[in-house]
Amino acid sequence: MTIIAGIDEAGFGPLLGPLVVSGVAFRVPDRLADACLWEVLKDSCSRRPGRHRPLVVADSKTVYRGGDLGPLERTVLGMLALDSGQPRTWHDLLRRLAPGSLDALPAYPWYAKADFPLPVVPDGGDIPTRANALRRNCTTQEVALVAAWCEPLLEGDYNRLTELTHNKAVVLWIAVTRIVARILAAAPTEPVYIYADRLGGRTHYREALTTGFPGHEMQVLDESPERSAYRLRGSRRTWELSFVCGGEAHHFSTALASMFSKYVRELFMHRFNAYWATEAPGVRPTAGYYTDACRWLRDAAPVLNRLGVDRRLLVRLR
Numbered sequence: 001m002t003i004i005a006g007i008d009e010a011g012f013g014p015l016l017g018p019l020v021v022s023g024v025a026f027r028v029p030d031r032l033a034d035a036c037l038w039e040v041l042k043d044s045c046s047r048r049p050g051r052h053r054p055l056v057v058a059d060s061k062t063v064y065r066g067g068d069l070g071p072l073e074r075t076v077l078g079m080l081a082l083d084s085g086q087p088r089t090w091h092d093l094l095r096r097l098a099p100g101s102l103d104a105l106p107a108y109p110w111y112a113k114a115d116f117p118l119p120v121v122p123d124g125g126d127i128p129t130r131a132n133a134l135r136r137n138c139t140t141q142e143v144a145l146v147a148a149w150c151e152p153l154l155e156g157d158y159n160r161l162t163e164l165t166h167n168k169a170v171v172l173w174i175a176v177t178r179i180v181a182r183i184l185a186a187a188p189t190e191p192v193y194i195y196a197d198r199l200g201g202r203t204h205y206r207e208a209l210t211t212g213f214p215g216h217e218m219q220v221l222d223e224s225p226e227r228s229a230y231r232l233r234g235s236r237r238t239w240e241l242s243f244v245c246g247g248e249a250h251h252f253s254t255a256l257a258s259m260f261s262k263y264v265r266e267l268f269m270h271r272f273n274a275y276w277a278t279e280a281p282g283v284r285p286t287a288g289y290y291t292d293a294c295r296w297l298r299d300a301a302p303v304l305n306r307l308g309v310d311r312r313l314l315v316r317l318r
Contacts, residue, residue: 002033003146003187006253007179007196010060010261012172015316016288016296017269019153019172022097022260023179023194024079024253025146025186032143033193037252044130044137045252055079055130057255059248060262069270070121072263074130077119079256081131082138082145090267091115097150097264104154108313110275111154111268120270148257149182150264151175156313163317172199177212184239192239195254197247203228205243279303 005025012019032040038047038057049056049063055075056063063071077086080096087093094101105112119127138144153161153175161171176196183194205228206220213232221229221240229242247254273285280303286296297304297315304314 001027001190002030003183003190003192004028004033004037004253005146005183005192005194006247006251006255006257007176007183007194008060008248008254008258008261009172009175009197010258010265011288012168013290014288015290015293015318016155016286016314017272018155018265019158019175019316020261020265020268021151021153021172021175021179022149022257022264023183024148024256024260025183025192026253027144027146027187027190029142032141033191037143040141040143041134041137041252043140044134055134057252057259059255060258063259064262064266068121069263069266070119072259072266073119073121074127075256075259076263077127078131078134079145080148081127082135083147086127086131087118089115089117090271093118093264093267094152097148097260098152101150101152101154104157107156108154110272113271113275116271116274120267146186147182148260149179150260151178152264152268154313155316159312159317168318169200169202173208173212180212180241189237191237194239194241195247195251196241196243197254197258198228198243198245202243205230205241209241276300276303279307 003025005023007023009021011017044054045057046054047058049071055078056071057075060072080087087096091102158171161174162168165171180194184192203223206218209218209230216232216234219231221231227242227244231238231240244250248258269288276283280300283296283299286292
């Protein structure tokens with residue numbers, strides 16, 4: 001068997017809310033190591049969103065439009081139903097994907113105040129039925145979800161690491177390497193192929209990989225405008241990591257990772273806006289991206305000052 005995994009992020013640019021990096025891994029027969037999982041799982045998954053279509057797996061930017069969380073939610077919760085059942089609350093989801101993040105929540109009143117039920121969109125589609133179709137499809141094709149993982153970097157941790165490294169691209173790389181390590185730990189002996197979306201315009205990762213994964217013999221497979229690919233040999237096995245331009249369009253696992261990252265980030269923003277709707281009821285909600293975040297910070301300034309909010313926990317450094 002072979003492990004096929006994908007990594008992608010959501011929230012690299014915003015001023016408010018966390019940066020989230022996610023990874024998703026599947027175990028497939030060796031004969032499917034080079035197969036397109038969209039084709040393998042075509043009976044239960046589709047690239048194209050639609051209320052009555054199978055679960056959509058695509059770049060989260062094409063799936064999440066107009067503030068409708070339903071398509072993202074159906075796919076993420078449907079996938080997780082393959083592994084230990086569907087999470088029923090936000091905290092249940094974090095325990096599954098990013099258990100360490102729960103310990104960080106009490107420092108942030110806008111995240112710590114309350115849990116909430118999932119799905120957020122109550123009429124977003126029949127998730128159990130779609131999950132059952134996915135389960136049958138996976139069983140037929142001998143495909144299994146190994147696990148999904150998230151690394152949410154909350155604002156305070158993001159700022160601390162940015163101040164320490166003086167480079168937010170390095171902060172993103174730290175989160176990516178944590179996900180890679182979790183993928184490798186879940187499959188200590190099997191061949192692993194990891195496909196990540198390219199990190200900004202970067203094309204050379206050899207030095208960063210050598211630092212992040214010492215003790216490995218490295219071979220550069222490709223460093224072109226389209227792809228940067230590396231083979232690493234450790235004491236127990238060989239694995240490959242590719243950074244692909246527009247990776248969500250080329251690899252099922254990368255597209256799915258992008259959806260996990262976006263969904264988890266949007267749940268944090270859902271909690272954020274629910275908290276501030278109570279504390280600052282006249283301030284419109286925000287998605288946290290730069291222009292609208294500046295508007296939100298201006299509108300919320302009197303309340304933030306009155307409450308004595310620590311801006312280092314609220315506003316991300318850029």
